[in-house]
Amino acid sequence: MKTQDGSSAAEKDPAQWVTGDEPMTGPQASYLETLAQQAGEQPPKDLTKSQASRAIDELQQRAARG
Template sequence: MTDKRTAEQTEGNMIKDPDNWVTGDEPMTGAQRSYLHTLAEEAGEEIGDDELTKAEASKKIDELQEKTGRGV
């Protein structure tokens, strides 16, 4: 069983700013690329640079999720 303090710490660690990711400067993953293209198509936007880093792709995904209504 998890106590409340542990649960709060775990939840707090789940969301990190992409600028602080250790692997943020690595090339985006295949899953990110695919989802990014899906969102861009729905939003009527062009991705442009298909060589984004993981952090850049994450930020663009967040932006497009907001625009398309897919965000939380």
């Protein structure tokens, strides 16, 4: 899906998301829990959608390096 500026929604900075301040979604929470377990960490709680997206990116990068 393309945004008004021509970029895809997946490429848009989470800080720019219209709904970024809403609580993270169930799928985000589930994926964060999985990634955190794989990294041997506690999953973060009570994040917004944009915070959860950043946390997912960070955990994925750590997993790729490990």
